[in-house]
Amino acid sequence: EAGVTQFPSHSVIEKGQTVTLRCDPISGHDNLYWYRRVMGKEIKFLLHFVKESKQDESGMPNNRFLAERTGGTYSTLKVQPAELEDSGVYFCASSPLLKVEQFFGPGTRLTVL
Amino acid sequence: AQSVTQPDIHITVSEGASLELRCNYSYGATPYLFWYVQSPGQGLQLLLKYFSGDTLVQGIKGFEAEFKRSQSSFNLRKPSVHWSDAAEYFCAVAFNQAGTALIFGKGTTLSVSS
Numbered sequence: 001e002a003g004v005t006q007f008p009s010h011s012v013i014e015k016g017q018t019v020t021l022r023c024d025p026i027s028g029h030d031n032l033y034w035y036r037r038v039m040g041k042e043i044k045f046l047l048h049f050v051k052e053s054k055q056d057e058s059g060m061p062n063n064r065f066l067a068e069r070t071g072g073t074y075s076t077l078k079v080q081p082a083e084l085e086d087s088g089v090y091f092c093a094s095s096p097l098l099k100v101e102q103f104f105g106p107g108t109r110l111t112v113l
Numbered sequence: 114a115q116s117v118t119q120p121d122i123h124i125t126v127s128e129g130a131s132l133e134l135r136c137n138y139s140y141g142a143t144p145y146l147f148w149y150v151q152s153p154g155q156g157l158q159l160l161l162k163y164f165s166g167d168t169l170v171q172g173i174k175g176f177e178a179e180f181k182r183s184q185s186s187f188n189l190r191k192p193s194v195h196w197s198d199a200a201e202y203f204c205a206v207a208f209n210q211a212g213t214a215l216i217f218g219k220g221t222t223l224s225v226s227s
Contacts, residue, residue: 033215043205045216
């Protein structure tokens with residue numbers, strides 16, 4: 001069974017540009033989460049989807065971040081326009097609907113110059 | 114506020130020596146507890162978890178952790194460290210049932226010396 005996959009693995013962009021990160025959860029997992037780790041800090045929750053619906057987006061830092069999960073399968077996280085402080089590693093995780101344990105992807109390392 | 118503390122940012126252990134990584138949480142009830150490991154270039158891998166029952170849980174790669182309610186702790190242990198254990202270790206908790214965000218500690222980087 002394939003694990004959680006994320007694309008790209010690395011992205012380097014200029015301040016003001018747009019970047020879109022993609023996450024493919026484990027097949028059948030209705031819960032999908034986005035987290036972010038800024039250098040030197042802890043991994044922090046961004047938002048949670050149940051199927052295609054946003055269940056909790058309390059961790060989204062501002063309106064420059066837009067997450068979607070059309071059709072309840074893969075998810076995208078768009079940052080527009082990117083700022084320097086958006087640099088970090090963005091993790092995606094998924095879990096079955098009634099399970100606590102989350103399975104993480106390898107992360108996307110975003111560098112904003 | 115709910116929080117997770119990993120007091121050690123970096124630990125160096127000799128190969129073959131024992132290891133204990135500390136984790137404390139702040140919450141009124143017993144949360145769901147996890148330890149994840151991130152090796153260089155890899156994603157977060159679940160080492161072990163505690164939901165209820167026996168307070169000593171066994172995980173993969175020879176790791177174990179003990180939940181101590183009185184100390185609000187969930188320390189990770191391994192009796193004999195291997196060079197391949199060098200990685201960053203994260204303690205995480207979930208304070209409700211399924212479908213809630215994990216709260217992570219800041220992580221502990223483990224170096225293994227020969």
